[in-house]
Amino acid sequence: MNSANGAAVVVGVDGSESALRAVRLAAVEAARRRRPLRIVHGFIWPLLHVPVDAPAAGPPGSGLRHQAEQLVEAASAEAEATAPGLRISGEIIDGEAAAVLLGEAPAAAMIVLGDRGLGGFSALVVGSVAVQVAAYADCPVLVARGADRTDGPVVVGVDGSETARLATEFAAEAASVRDAPLVALHAYRHPASTGPGDMRPLVYDDSELRSEEERVVAEAVAGLPERWPDVPLLRETTRGRPATVLAEASRRAQLLVVGRHGRGELAGLLLGSVSQSLLHHADCPVAVVRAPR
Template identity: 75%
Template sequence: MNSADGAAVVVGVDGSEPAQRAIRLAAVEAARRNRALRVVHGFIWPLLHVPLDAPAGAPPGAGLRHQAEQLVADAVAEAEATVPGLRVSGEIIDGEAAAVLLGESPTAVLIVLGDRGLGGFAALVVGSVAVQVATHADCPVLVARGSDRADGPVVVGVDGSPVSRLAVEFAAEEAALRGAELVAVHAYRHPTSGGPGDMQPLVYDENELRDEERRVLAESLAGIAERWPDLTVRQTTRRGKAGRLLTEASAEAQLLVVGGHGRGGLAGLLLGSVSHDVLHHADCPVAVVRAPR
C-alpha cells in the first residue's frame, strides 16, 4: 500500500452507472482516510486517430474532447456532493482505461472503479478493466459491486500466504476506520502435500486437520490486536471452497477483502482464482490487495 504523504484515492470514471457508484464509494473512502480524491478518465480516442473537436456548425458542447471534459466535471461534482468539503481534482489522460489507471497506481493509496464500464455485458462478467487493474496495480484496488451497506462486518479471506497477510492488514485498517467488526474467514478442503512428489494422505484425523487450519488462521492474525486494540475480530474456519464461502459471507458484509494471489498463484501474471470468483459473484464491494513488486 502506498502511504506516501499526499497520496490520493484515485477513481476511474467513464460515465457508466457502475462508475457513478465508484465515485460515491471513492469519495467516502478518501474522507475516511483524510486523503484527496483524484478523478481520472482514460481518453482512448487520440490513440485511434479519431477527430476530437466538434465539426464546423456543430452545437456547443459537441466533440469528443469536450464530452470527456464534461464527464470528468460531472464526476468531480458528484464526489463533492457526496462528501462536502472533500479535496477533489479531475484529469483527462490520453490512453486506454486500464493502462491509465495502472499508471496511477504507484502513487495512489487506493484505486476505486466500477465492476463494469460502458459496453459491458451486465450480469455476465466483471469488466475487463476491473480485472486488469486488480491483477496488476501497485496499490489496493476497490471494485464497486453488489449492495452498498453502511453496517455489517468487513470480511477478509485468509489462507496463510504472504499476500493474505497484507489483505488482513488492509482489512483490519478498513474495519477500524469504519468502526466495524473484522471477520477473518479461512477455508480448507483436504490435507495438502508437503512437497513435490508427496501424496495426499488417504486417511487423516478430521479434528487434527481442523486444529491445524485454525492455527494457520490464528498465525495470520498475529499482531492485529496489538495494532488495533479496539477492533473486534471474529475467526471462522470452515471446510469448503474459499470463493463460495467468501461470496456467502459477502451477503451481510459492507466490504470483502482478498489477496490478489494465494497459495499456488502465479504472482504478477494472473488474478488468483478466489479473488477472481469474488469479483464476479460477491454481494458487496471487493478490495483486492497484491504484494508490492
C-alpha cells in the same frame, strides 16, 4: 498501500451509472482516510486517430473531448455531494483505460472501479480492464459491486500466504475507519499435497486437521489486536471451497478483502478461479491487495 502524504484515492470514470457508484464509494473511502480524491478518465479516442474537438460548424460544447470534460465534472459534483468538503481533482488522460489507471497506481492510495461501464470500461468485471488493473496495479484495487452496506463486518480471506497477511493488515485498517468488526475467514477442503513427494494420507484425524487450519488464521492475525485495539476481531475456520465460502460471507459484509496471490486454492488469486468468482458473485465491494514487488 501507498502511505505517502497526499496519496489520493483514484477513481476511474466513463459516464456510466456504475462509474458514478464507484465515485460515491471512492469519495466515502477518501473521506474516511482523510485523503484527496482524484477522478480520472482514460480518453482513448486520440489513439484511434478520431477527431476529438468540436467541428468548426458544430454547436458550442460539441466534440468528444468536451463530452469527456462534462463526465469528469459530473463525477466531481457527485463526489462533492457525497462527501462535502472533500479535496477533489479531475483529469482527462489520453490513453486506454487500463493503461491510464495502471499509470496512476504507483502514486495512489488505492484505485476504485465500478463493476460495469461504458466504452473503455465496458463489462468491467468480466472484461480486460478489471483483470489488468487488479492484477498489475501497484496499490489496492477496490471494485464497487454488490450491496452498499454501512453495517456488517469487514471480511478478509486468509490462507497462510504473505499476501494474505498484507490483505489482513489492509482489512484491519478498513475495519478501523469504518468502526466495524473484522472477520478473518479461512476455508479449507481436505488435506492436500503441497508439492512433489508430499503425499497426504487417505485417512486422517479431522480434529487435528481443523486445529492445523485454525493455526493458519491465528498466525494471519497475530499482532493485530495490539496494532488495532479498536477493531473487534473474529476468527472463522470452515470447511468448503474458498470462493463459495467467501461469496457467502460477502452477503453479511460491508467489504470483502482478498490478497492477489495466495497458496493452494488461492494461488495466483486474481488470475484464478477464486478471484474471478468473487468479482462476479460477491455481494459487497471487493478489495484486492497485492504484495510489494
